[in-house]
Amino acid sequence: MDLEYQRRVFEYTPATARGGRHPVVVVGAGPVGLATAVDLAQNGVPTVLLDDDDRLAHGSRAICFSKRTLEIFDRLGCGERMAAKGVRWHVGRVFHRDQEVYSFDLLPETGHARPAFVNLQQYYVEGYLHERAQQLPNLDLRWRSKVTNLARHAGHVALTVTTPAGDYLLEAAYVVAADGGKSTLRALMGLESHGRTFRDRFLIADVKMTADFPAERWFWFDPPFHPGQSVLLHRQPDNLWRIDFQLGWDADPELEKSPERVIPRIQALLGPDARFELEWVSVYTFRCQRMDAFRHGRVLFAGDAAHGVSPFGARGANSGVQDADNLAWKLRLVVEGKAPTSLLDTYAREREGAADENILHSTRATDFITPKSAASRLFRDAVLQLAKDQPFARRLVNSGRLSTPSTYAASVLNTPDSEHFEGVMHLGAPAADAPLTQDGRPDWLLRHTGNGFSGLYAAGSARDAEVVAAMAALAGDAIPVWIVVVAPAGQGGPGMLEDSAGLFAARYDAAHGSFYLLRPDQHVCARWRAFDLQAVRAAVARASCNDFNAAGATGRRDQMEHA
Numbered sequence: 001m002d003l004e005y006q007r008r009v010f011e012y013t014p015a016t017a018r019g020g021r022h023p024v025v026v027v028g029a030g031p032v033g034l035a036t037a038v039d040l041a042q043n044g045v046p047t048v049l050l051d052d053d054d055r056l057a058h059g060s061r062a063i064c065f066s067k068r069t070l071e072i073f074d075r076l077g078c079g080e081r082m083a084a085k086g087v088r089w090h091v092g093r094v095f096h097r098d099q100e101v102y103s104f105d106l107l108p109e110t111g112h113a114r115p116a117f118v119n120l121q122q123y124y125v126e127g128y129l130h131e132r133a134q135q136l137p138n139l140d141l142r143w144r145s146k147v148t149n150l151a152r153h154a155g156h157v158a159l160t161v162t163t164p165a166g167d168y169l170l171e172a173a174y175v176v177a178a179d180g181g182k183s184t185l186r187a188l189m190g191l192e193s194h195g196r197t198f199r200d201r202f203l204i205a206d207v208k209m210t211a212d213f214p215a216e217r218w219f220w221f222d223p224p225f226h227p228g229q230s231v232l233l234h235r236q237p238d239n240l241w242r243i244d245f246q247l248g249w250d251a252d253p254e255l256e257k258s259p260e261r262v263i264p265r266i267q268a269l270l271g272p273d274a275r276f277e278l279e280w281v282s283v284y285t286f287r288c289q290r291m292d293a294f295r296h297g298r299v300l301f302a303g304d305a306a307h308g309v310s311p312f313g314a315r316g317a318n319s320g321v322q323d324a325d326n327l328a329w330k331l332r333l334v335v336e337g338k339a340p341t342s343l344l345d346t347y348a349r350e351r352e353g354a355a356d357e358n359i360l361h362s363t364r365a366t367d368f369i370t371p372k373s374a375a376s377r378l379f380r381d382a383v384l385q386l387a388k389d390q391p392f393a394r395r396l397v398n399s400g401r402l403s404t405p406s407t408y409a410a411s412v413l414n415t416p417d418s419e420h421f422e423g424v425m426h427l428g429a430p431a432a433d434a435p436l437t438q439d440g441r442p443d444w445l446l447r448h449t450g451n452g453f454s455g456l457y458a459a460g461s462a463r464d465a466e467v468v469a470a471m472a473a474l475a476g477d478a479i480p481v482w483i484v485v486v487a488p489a490g491q492g493g494p495g496m497l498e499d500s501a502g503l504f505a506a507r508y509d510a511a512h513g514s515f516y517l518l519r520p521d522q523h524v525c526a527r528w529r530a531f532d533l534q535a536v537r538a539a540v541a542r543a544s545c546n547d548f549n550a551a552g553a554t555g556r557r558d559q560m561e562h563a
Contacts, residue, residue: 005127010054012144014165021156022048023335025172027147027185029053031062031122032303032320033178034129038076039328041139043451045335048170049139050161052146052184056130059280060121060206063234063242064314065321067107068405068430070114071522072325075450077135078128079114085128086118087235092217094399096384098224102394106402111435111503113444117314117402119215119236125317150175150188150299157298174331175299178324183305189296193308195289196363199249200370202311203256203283207241207266209276219399221369221384225268230369232312232399233269240279243269244311246370253283286310286366288359294323295348302327307355309362312369312400319358322405323351329451329520333544338479343545346413354406361401368398405430408523415517415526415539422509431522434504436486436497443497445504448484450522453540457531458505459487459496460512467513467531474533479540481517486510519543 026037029051037049065073065082073079090107093100107116133139148167149160159170177185186192218233220226229246236242245265247256255261262281267274290307294300303320327347333339371377386393408414408428417427425432436443448454455471457464464485474481485496488505492498499505508516517526517539526539541547 005056005121005123006058008055008127010143012054012164013142014163021171021173022046023172024048024174024176024331025050025157025159025170026176026178027051027159028177028179028303028305029126029130029141029143030057030178030180030303031125031129031317032324033176034126034133035072035076035321035324036176036178036302036328037139037141038129038133038136039324040332041133041136042077043328043332044138045332046138047140048172049133049141050145050147050159050170051141051143052179054143056126057122059204059282060123060236060240060242062122062125062311062314062317063119063236064117064318064403065120065125066314066318066403066405067112067114067116069318069321070118071430071433071446072321073129074114074446075325075522076129076132078132081128082120082125083114083118085124085237086120087215087237088115088118089215089217089235090116091214092219092399092402094384094387094397095218095220095223096381096388097222099388101384101387101397104394111433111501113433113435113446119234119242121236121240122317124237147179147184147188150185152297152299173298173335176327176331177299177301177305178303178320179305181304181308183301185299186291186301186305189299191291191296193289193291193306195287195308195359198286198288198310198366198370199372200366201247201249201251201253201256201283201285203245203247203251203262203265204281205243205245205262205266205278206236206280207243207276208239208279209241209270209274210239211241211270211274213241221399222381223269226265230399231269247283251283256283257281284311286370288363288366290352290355290359293348294352294355295344300327300331300344300347302351306351307359309358310366310400312365313358313362314400314403315358315362318403319354322354325521326351333479339544339546346411346545350406350408350411353408353410357406358403365398365400369400411525413519413525413543413545415535415542417527419529421527423507425508425516425524425527427524427526429524431516431518431524432507434499434507435501436504437489437500438492438497439494442500445484445486445497446522448497449482449518450520452520453479453481453543454518454522455481455483455536456508456510456516456518457483457485458508458510458512458514459485460491470533471531474536477537477540479544479546481536481540517543 302323
């Protein structure tokens with residue numbers, strides 16, 4: 001175990017130019033705040049990141065990071081470290097009492113650079129993001145800097161920052177509130193989250209041990225070692241194991257965290273001869289809630305500050321990082337004067353919809369895991385008994401639907417299809433990766449996209465050189481488009497990408513001449529069966545709210561600027 005990430009304390013350093021007006025200030029240096037700040041800074045936006053603490057996450061906290069989140073971390077320059085350190089898994093098993101009910105595979109097909117999930121302690125995720133942040137000269141990370149007051153003005157937000165050296169005033173054109181479920185900024189603005197609290201408690205125990213359990217997700221309903229309740233087991237790096245025990249609403253949180261209560265529960269699961277050490281223990285209550293609106297003028301909320309879900313399903317940190325992925329490019333274009341502020345309304349609309357989706361899945365899982373009546377428990381147990389032999393019943397079992405990225409199918413930023421496409425790469429969908437080769441060397445599609453708008457062109461004839469030459473004009477536009485040309489296997493020239501396994505063509509229904517436009521967050525926003533320069537420019541204008549119809553469709557335009 002690398003104790004640096006658990007024990008490291010960051011020194012407070014008084015900023016030489018503490019005040020002044022900054023383009024963006026991000027509050028909260030957890031995974032969401034760090035991801036937002038890194039994304040902005042690596043794309044040229046000077047960013048200040050404030051955190052009231054002086055260390056990384058205490059305990060493993062969020063541990064399950066999805067394929068899509070790893071792809072975002074790839075774009076931020078630290079995905080490889082996380083994938084290498086994390087425990088890769090894609091199989092889950094569900095047990096009822098002492099029998100396995102069924103298993104599932106979250107990534108049954110090959111041809112993906114990243115696994116379905118990795119398990120990685122949050123302090124590693126924060127540590128790797130922090131080290132990436134230190135590489136960026138226009139990212140100013142200030143520890144032990146607590147925001148204690150906030151005032152909104154017509155052209156900026158003024159923050160009072162309290163530090164060991166005293167208070168100072170910090171002004172920002174925009175503020176990103178990523179300061180967690182107990183958000184100070186939300187409280188300072190008199191805002192609230194609304195939703196549902198479930199009458200149940202769960203114990204998290206991080207256990208260090210050597211065990212031969214496979215790297216899989218194991219979930220028990222009513223096991224003999226913890227009767228009437230549920231248990232979840234996950235493997236982490238460094239011989240660390242995450243175990244969740246359902247306790248019931250009447251459990252005393254402080255009492256249940258004591259070793260005298262925790263150790264016998266673990267011993268019952270592992271057996272009387274098992275040897276282990278407790279690393280971290282916490283008790284939590286399920287809550288599913290969100291703010292009514294994620295944008296409040298020049299202040300934008302992200303991650304747990306904006307929304308919260310129960311941990312089963314790994315939807316908290318993953319959805320928060322996807323908030324950052326959605327917000328950063330939009331904020332950059334607005335700060336650079338290349339897009340109207342109404343583009344920020346689309347962050348709110350898209351991610352509020354994603355939060356509703358996550359809350360719905362999380363609520364359903366919680367209702368199944370913790371039945372609220374004898375009748376609902378009877379129904380659940382009957383479903384579990386049927387699921388062992390009946391595939392239809394397995395669709396009803398819910399031990400936490402695992403996190404999947406949102407598709408922004410109804411986004412005003414999408415240009416409607418004018419021709420028919422097959423497959424799952426719908427408008428608004430996150431772009432699927434595909435194995436490629438370049439000059440005979442293995443490569444991956446998503447390594448060539450992201451940060452800016454990208455155009456994917458399916459080559460396949462001698463006339464392609466003429467078409468690709470016409471595409472070059474897009475590179476000189478105010479909002480440029482990076483062109484990625486993919487040729488069939490064996491037909492690419494020097495430096496060209498080749499569809500070595502045919503999966504790019506299959507996943508994108510990319511017949512020769514097809515052209516996809518991807519947003520900077522790698523979501524599909526337009527596609528055609530043939531390249532048309534003016535159509536692509538119009539789609540970029542729409543996707544950046546520079547098109548009147550797209551900008552007007554948000555309903556609020558720039559009046560939110562002064563809210």
